Amino acid sequence: MQNVALELIQSVPDNDHLNLLAGRLHSWLVADLNRSDETVPDFTESRARALLRASDLLDDPTRHSFERFMTQETAVRVALYDLLEESELADSDEIAALVSTTAASGIEESPGEVTWQSLSIAAFAWKSGYPLYQLDPASPPEAYSPAGQVLKRAASFIRQQVQRSATERDKLGRKLAFEESAGVRGTPSLDELANQGQSAPLPPHYRPPIPVNYPEMASGTIEVEAGGDEEMAAFVRGEPITITADDLAPAEPAAARRAPIQITADQTQPQTSAPTRVVTPNATVAPGSSFAESVRKKFARSRESMKITKLRVKVQEHPDGPGLYGLQVRVTCQGIKSHVAGTTTTEGMFVCELPVPEHSGLTYDVDVTWPRDLDGEIERKSITLNADRTEFILPFYRRLKSV
Numbered sequence: 001m002q003n004v005a006l007e008l009i010q011s012v013p014d015n016d017h018l019n020l021l022a023g024r025l026h027s028w029l030v031a032d033l034n035r036s037d038e039t040v041p042d043f044t045e046s047r048a049r050a051l052l053r054a055s056d057l058l059d060d061p062t063r064h065s066f067e068r069f070m071t072q073e074t075a076v077r078v079a080l081y082d083l084l085e086e087s088e089l090a091d092s093d094e095i096a097a098l099v100s101t102t103a104a105s106g107i108e109e110s111p112g113e114v115t116w117q118s119l120s121i122a123a124f125a126w127k128s129g130y131p132l133y134q135l136d137p138a139s140p141p142e143a144y145s146p147a148g149q150v151l152k153r154a155a156s157f158i159r160q161q162v163q164r165s166a167t168e169r170d171k172l173g174r175k176l177a178f179e180e181s182a183g184v185r186g187t188p189s190l191d192e193l194a195n196q197g198q199s200a201p202l203p204p205h206y207r208p209p210i211p212v213n214y215p216e217m218a219s220g221t222i223e224v225e226a227g228g229d230e231e232m233a234a235f236v237r238g239e240p241i242t243i244t245a246d247d248l249a250p251a252e253p254a255a256a257r258r259a260p261i262q263i264t265a266d267q268t269q270p271q272t273s274a275p276t277r278v279v280t281p282n283a284t285v286a287p288g289s290s291f292a293e294s295v296r297k298k299f300a301r302s303r304e305s306m307k308i309t310k311l312r313v314k315v316q317e318h319p320d321g322p323g324l325y326g327l328q329v330r331v332t333c334q335g336i337k338s339h340v341a342g343t344t345t346t347e348g349m350f351v352c353e354l355p356v357p358e359h360s361g362l363t364y365d366v367d368v369t370w371p372r373d374l375d376g377e378i379e380r381k382s383i384t385l386n387a388d389r390t391e392f393i394l395p396f397y398r399r400l401k402s403v
Contacts, residue, residue: 004090004091004096005081005084005085005090006081006175006176008084008090008095008096008099009077009080009081009084009176010176010177010178010179011099011100011103011178011179012077012099012102012103012178013103013178014073014178015073015076016107016110016111017102017103017105017107018073018076018077018080019076019111019112019114020102020105020107020111021080021098021099021102021103022076022080022114022116022119023111023112023114024098024102025089025095025098025119025123026114026115026118026119026122028094028098029119029122029123029125029126030042030043030118030122030132032126033122033125033126033130033131033132034131034132034133035131036131036133037319037400040133041133043118043121043122043132043133043135044115044118045115045117045118047118047135047137048115048117048118048121049063049117050137051121051135051137051140051151052117052121052151052154052155053137054137054138054140055140055141055143055148055151055155057151057152057154057155058117058155058158058159062158062159062162063117063158065162066116066158066161066162067116069161069162070114070116074169074170074173075161075169075173076114077173077176077177078161078164078169078172078173078176079116079161081172081176082157082160082161083119083120083123083157086124086153086157087123087124087126087127088127089123089126089127116158117154117158120154120157120158121135121150121151121154123154124150124153124154124157125150127153128146128149128150130146130147130150130382134147134382134383134384135147135150135151136384139360139361139384139386139388140360140361141361141363141384142299142360142361142362142363144334144335145334145362145363145384146334146363146382147363147384290338291336291338291339291340292355294336294337294338295333295336295354295355295362296355298333298335298336299357299362304357304358304359304360305357305358306355306356306357306358307355307356307357307358307387308353308354308355308356309353309354309356309385309386309387309389309390309391309392310351310352310353310354310390310391310392311331311351311352311353311354311364311366311383311385311391311392311394312349312350312351312391312392312393312394313329313344313349313350313351313352313366313368313394313396314348314349314393314394314395314396315327315329315344315348315349315350315368315395315396316348316395316396316397316398317397317398317399317402318397318398318399318400318401318402319395319397319400321397321402322348323344323345323346323347323348323349324344324348324371324398325344325345325346325348326343326344327343327344327348327368327369327370327371328341328342328343328368328369329341329342329343329344329350329366329367329368329369330366330367330369331352331354331364331365331366331367332364332365332367333362333363333364333365334363334365340352340354354385356385356386356387357386357387358387359387360386361384361385361386362384362385362386363382363383363384363385364382364383364384364385365380365381365382366380366381366382366383366394367379367380368380368381368396370398374398379396381394381396
């Protein structure tokens with residue numbers, strides 16, 4: 001099986017191009033994962049360092065050892081190879097094009113220092129499809145939440161580079177060394193190119209071939225001889241065709257008129273029908289006993305008291321637009337089998353109360369089922385709630401602009 005990440009790293013010539021590749025990869029990932037309709041903070045190296053430190057996943061000695069290793073070209077090659085392989089970035093066509101252009105570009109000035117911690121977090125966030133602006137050092141995620149798993153994989157990647165032995169690193173570095181014959185995925189080598197023969201010269205030296213056969217220059221000549229003594233038979237006109245009234249089909253008889261229908265008062269009986277009851281869905285849902293108890297039992301090992309906070313789900317056609325009425329909303333939590341569900345009001349609002357730990361956040365998944373005339377798909381968003389605020393707002397839009 002073809003190792004795409006190995007070929008990508010082998011195509012990068014030296015340490016300057018490796019650092020340039022890491023910087024461009026970091027910029028591409030942050031630009032893709034830190035986009036939002038609202039103003040969000042920049043995902044910097046200091047923010048990534050604070051996230052790993054607040055989550056208690058990476059200590060200072062390991063971080064200092066990792067930064068010392070990243071000054072060597074072999075360690076940089078191995079780290080980039082592991083990052084592309086473990087985060088599955090090597091399978092992306094955009095990354096293949098980025099590596100190809102970086103390897104072929106010139107280095108006008110020395111690239112700056114690579115921000116490895118933010119790069120590793122962004123790479124594994126890209127694999128999980130998790131937005132970077134939801135990672136807040138002030139509210140570190142739980143270990144088994146989606147955000148917590150992203151930080152755990154990034155810290156494991158950094159520890160892996162430090163714990164690898166020198167012999168193993170040198171052996172892998174010789175395997176990842178630069179090779180001129182290494183190419184990007186899909187580019188055949190010279191030996192793989194098929195022999196297509198001699199190509200035709202380009203204009204003005206190219207002369208189109210002359211066709212062999214012309215329709216006016218047929219090999220067999222057709223000769224038409226004049227007619228002999230034979231004469232064509234004279235055209236004879238027959239009798240004209242006439243249509244009489246007897247030839248026409250007789251007209252259909254007129255429909256017979258029946259006696260009029262009469263309905264008397266004795267034949268009518270009054271019918272009573274039960275009044276129609278219209279039930280308006282309630283968009284405010286209190287935390288279900290089974291759901292709240294399941295959440296408390298799940299996170300009871302943290303020995304933190306649980307508080308109740310409100311989650312307001314706002315479903316609109318577009319920002320500042322009309323709300324969508326009667327859409328089903330479902331709130332779940334990872335590891336909890338029960339859930340909270342309801343429908344939106346005429347203003348497109350759904351409010352529920354959810355338990356959260358007092359000193360840490362808890363991530364909930366919110367599913368909104370769009371109606372059939374809007375493709376009928378289910379859209380999911382994740383939000384981390386904490387006890388610092390009494391209410392959180394999570395918007396859902398069908399489109400970003402009004403028509």
